[in-house]
Amino acid sequence: MRSIHFSSKSLRIGVNLFSLLSLLFITQVAFAQSECAANFKVEGDPRNGASYLTFVTIPNLDIHSALGQIEKNALDQDFKIGAENYSGDQGTLTIVHKDSLLHPEKVFPIMIGAYEATNRLAITLRLNPGGTVSSDSMRDFMCSMLSKVTMDSAGVARAAEARAQTHSDEIINVKAPDLAFQLDKALAIHAAHPEYVAGLYIGKVYRIDGQVSIPIGAHAVGAPSFDIQYITSKFRLLPGITRGIDSRTAITCRTDPKQAGRFIALRNDDYATLIAKVVQLEGTTLYLDCHFEN
Incomplete structure (x- = not known):
């Protein structure tokens, strides 16, 4: 050698x-x-x-x-x-x-x-x-x-x-009710310190899927953007009955004004998959900036 x-x-x-x-x-x-x-x-x-x-x-x-x-x-x-x-x-x-x-x-x-x-x-x-x-x-x-x-x-x-x-640079796939119940649990555990929960969620980006609810008057004439909410109830089948379980947390999307036409076309209970960035947690309401991916 x-x-x-x-x-x-x-x-x-x-x-x-x-x-x-x-x-x-x-x-x-x-x-x-x-x-x-x-x-x-x-x-x-x-x-x-x-x-x-x-x-x-x-x-x-x-x-x-x-x-x-x-x-x-x-x-x-x-x-x-x-x-x-x-x-x-x-x-x-x-x-x-x-x-x-x-x-x-x-x-x-x-x-x-x-x-x-x-x-x-x-x-x-x-x-x-x-x-x-x-x-x-x-x-x-x-x-x-x-x-x-x-x-x-x-x-x-x-x-x-x-x-x-x-994996912080990745978009997180989640169902709207699942995200709401995750927040319910986190806010319950850290009830005395909601700022801790806010720090963990603010800035995260999700691909949220679920049904939406359109508040009355959301489509104000001339408004560049408006809020819509995801329905966060879960349904559990019990013997002989089906009952909804409501989360304590609301998921509110501020819509992208560049996609106003697509958001205006949504009706109550329509399904929508949106890319959503968390911008604020106020009380039990999670606010996100949302847009259609495609």
Whole structure:
């Protein structure tokens, strides 16, 4: 068997190249941290929940890779991953963090946005009412999340590793009653902290199938959009009778004005399969932005 020998010169070249790449990475991280710190802002009254935001600019930003890397950073810190969603050259990701600095039982959602046109990667969050965290601690946390994102093969690998665990960039197929009863259960378990449930659902994208109900007056003349609701009752066949079981949660769709004609054509009890992004959970009503897929 032929043995392989490396000359001292080739080894020096390899070591120098590795050192150069390491220095380049360290320089990129340092620059990102500096820019992130300069862009850091605190807004709002802490009694209502202060808001924190900052961003970095990353040349040749790949929004899919960037958000996947943020996901990996979040998983490494035991965050819960919400939804990853894309529209044109923009992408968003929601992660949920236990508010261990304040009240361990409370949580707050953290929103990350990636914008290809401006090469900007941004992070925003709002604390729970009355919550306080030092600006320095919050800035360090937010900048550590953003500054680790790189547009290289290592970054692509980190993003792929995260998505293999979470599948957060996928559309979730669900029947309307099933989604409503999932929410019923979650809201019952976390009755004292509905913001926790909201953080888990806001941003998720579903392919919802079911029958719809059209509220009276929904088709107001000139209205660019209107709300429709999915019927969320389940029917259980009992000996001799069939009875409906109503969920406590309502699923309300804000219709896409570009597809107004198709939505207006729907009648009560018609079936509809819609792509729906969760935008709000208010009380026991889940609000979604909805459109026909085809």
